[in-house]
Amino acid sequence: xxxxxxxxxxxxxxxxxxxxxxxxxxxxxxxxxxxxxxxxxxxxxxxxxxxxxxxxxxxxxxxxxxxxxxxxxxxxxxxxxxxxxxxxxxxxxxxxxxxxxxxxxxxxxxxxxxxxxxxxxxxxxxxxxxxxxxxxxxxxxxxxxxxxxxxxxxxxxxxxxxxxxxxxxxxxxxxxxxxxxxxxxxxxxxxxxxxxxxxxxxxxxxxxxxxxxxxxxxxxxxxxxxxxxxxxxxxxxxxxxxxxxxxxxxxxxxxxxxxxxxxxxxxxxxxxxxxxxxxxxxxxxxxxxxxxxxxxxxxxxxxxxxxxxxxxxxxxxxxxxxxx
Numbered sequence: 001x002x003x004x005x006x007x008x009x010x011x012x013x014x015x016x017x018x019x020x021x022x023x024x025x026x027x028x029x030x031x032x033x034x035x036x037x038x039x040x041x042x043x044x045x046x047x048x049x050x051x052x053x054x055x056x057x058x059x060x061x062x063x064x065x066x067x068x069x070x071x072x073x074x075x076x077x078x079x080x081x082x083x084x085x086x087x088x089x090x091x092x093x094x095x096x097x098x099x100x101x102x103x104x105x106x107x108x109x110x111x112x113x114x115x116x117x118x119x120x121x122x123x124x125x126x127x128x129x130x131x132x133x134x135x136x137x138x139x140x141x142x143x144x145x146x147x148x149x150x151x152x153x154x155x156x157x158x159x160x161x162x163x164x165x166x167x168x169x170x171x172x173x174x175x176x177x178x179x180x181x182x183x184x185x186x187x188x189x190x191x192x193x194x195x196x197x198x199x200x201x202x203x204x205x206x207x208x209x210x211x212x213x214x215x216x217x218x219x220x221x222x223x224x225x226x227x228x229x230x231x232x233x234x235x236x237x238x239x240x241x242x243x244x245x246x247x248x249x250x251x252x253x254x255x256x257x258x259x260x261x262x263x264x265x266x267x268x269x270x271x272x273x274x275x276x277x278x279x280x281x282x283x284x285x286x287x288x289x290x291x292x293x294x295x296x297x298x299x300x301x302x303x304x305x306x307x308x309x310x311x312x313x314x315x316x317x318x319x320x321x322x323x324x
Contacts, residue, residue: 060294080295090279096185097275100256103189105249111197113242116204117230135198143195143259150191150264154178178264181272188260203245204238211237240321247315247323251308254300276300 029036055070060080062073084090115135122128138146153160154177162174177183211233219229258277265273274282276296284293308323315322 057294057298059291060298062291064291064294066290076291080289080291081299084292084295084299089283092271093274093276093279096272097254097256099185100188100261100275101253103185104192104256105253107189107193108196108200108249109242109246111193112200113204113238115197116201116208116238117234119201119205120208120234121226121230132198132201135201137198138195139199141195143263146191146195147260147263150187151178154187176268178266179268181269184264184269184272187264188257191260191264192257203241207238207241208234243315243321244323247308247311250311251304253307254303 058070059073061075061077063076063079064073119128119132122131141149152158154162156162156174156176159174159177161177162171165171166174177187215233215237216229219233224232254276256275256277258275261273261275262278262281265278280293280296284290284296312322312324
């Protein structure tokens with residue numbers, strides 16, 4: 001008597017074995033070969049312009065002289081790092097860098113998120129596009145032009161800021177805004193917001209469009225006000241994007257800018273305007289001390305890595321979105 005498989009209870013087939021380890025990696029690479037080929041030019045660029053130049057870090061441990069090959073330079077050990085961390089001017093520059101970077105970070109996040117929410121709440125599409133275009137335009141100006149505009153706005157005699165404050169009775173004498181060091185950090189923060197706030201809203205507007213519109217409709221039916229919908233739906237929906245951008249920006253905590261500070265700096269505000277990049281230019285490159293400039297660059301990189309990995313670890317422990 002031959003055995004026959006019942007059509008009602010067929011013999012179950014064994015599931016196909018999933019590749020593991022190196023086989024899984026090869027399988028994924030073959031499966032995603034189109035994406036890998038698209039990313040190959042960027043990977044080549046990254047290796048050539050970001051990783052190959054790391055060999056130049058050896059300059060920080062040498063008394064570098066441009067005429068000699070890299071491997072024939074005189075080694076100086078930690079001499080330039082010791083000089084860097086014992087120089088009082090370096091700590092003043094570090095203070096300025098951190099202060100301007102934190103001001104730009106806070107103002108940049110608050111203003112960009114606020115503008116994105118306000119634009120999202122606009123119902124007049126034509127007016128919304130006009131506002132977006134106007135807010136984006138300063139981003140495409142070079143800092144040379146932008147710094148000239150800032151200087152004109154803050155001019156002692158003809159600056160619109162002094163004219164408005166005088167007409168409102170807030171001040172009695174014109175203020176030399178760029179001549180008072182204590183004002184410089186705020187000026188840089190305001191200029192950075194004016195120049196980049198429109199551009200920074202793009203990604204937040206994209207994050208808002210990813211929120212399910214049914215949530216807004218359900219909240220409106222339940223009687224939620226516009227502010228309540230923003231607080232309980234819009235902001236939580238933007239939260240992962242905000243955290244990711246915050247982690248990435250903390251990796252640039254010592255990148256407070258260069259062009260704006262360099263162009264708006266003068267002898268009266270130098271103690272507050274000089275940041276780490278200008279310090280490297282003035283005391284490193286301009287004076288031919290390339291070893292000191294490289295040591296300062298290594299310091300910036302190490303601090304950036306510490307901030308980036310620390311912020312990512314904190315986000316991971318709190319169960320929030322993270323980079324890796």
